[in-house]
Amino acid sequence: MKHIEGTLAFTQTQMTTDAVQALEAAEEEIAGLLTLIREIPGINLQLLEESQAAWEEFSERDATLFASFAEGGSLHPMRTAEWRLALAEERAEKGLVGSPILTGLSGVMNLPSLLTSIAQRIPRNSFAISLDCPSHAFQAAFRILPS
Known part of the structure; x- marks a missing residue:
């Protein structure tokens, strides 16, 4: 098996840097999603901001707990970043794009049009949005493929 130089982290420093x-990339994605969501008519901006602030505090505290076994060691920053990454990915997928934010809007606006509008504004890379709203008997899925 041939190793391609620079593709794998071999030091703790590089693993931490990668994490x-x-x-940071996941946090930028969340910031972009929040920007899009703030523009949706009918969104309670105060509740959105309170929810995001509470999530950020939870994310930091939960990651601190998760990485506490390595406190004071070289693994601590990496484990903290890895756990916060997992939480950020979940927040982006389920907490912002998923049903808690958008299902309540289905009676207020045309949800398929809203999702199409959001999907068109996401950078052209592989990205999927899926929404399951059983109470409204609506399901949608979008995939934007690289151009």
Whole structure:
């Protein structure tokens, strides 16, 4: 098996750097989703901001707990970033794009049009949105493929 130089982290420093960079990318994705969601008519902006602030506090505290076994060691920053990354990915997928934010709007606006509008504004890379709203008997899925 041939190793391609620079593709794998071999030091703790590089593993931590990679974890932090992945976390930063996920946080940028959340910021972009929040920007889109703020523009949706009918969104209670105060509740959205309170929810995001509470989630951010939870994310930091939960990651601190998760990484506490490595406190003071070289693994601590990496484990903290990895756990926050997992939480951020879940927040983006389920908490912002998923039903808690958008299902309540289905009676207020045309949900398929809303999702199409959001999907068109997401950068052209592989991205999927799926929404399951059993109470409204509505399901939608979008996939934007690289151009």
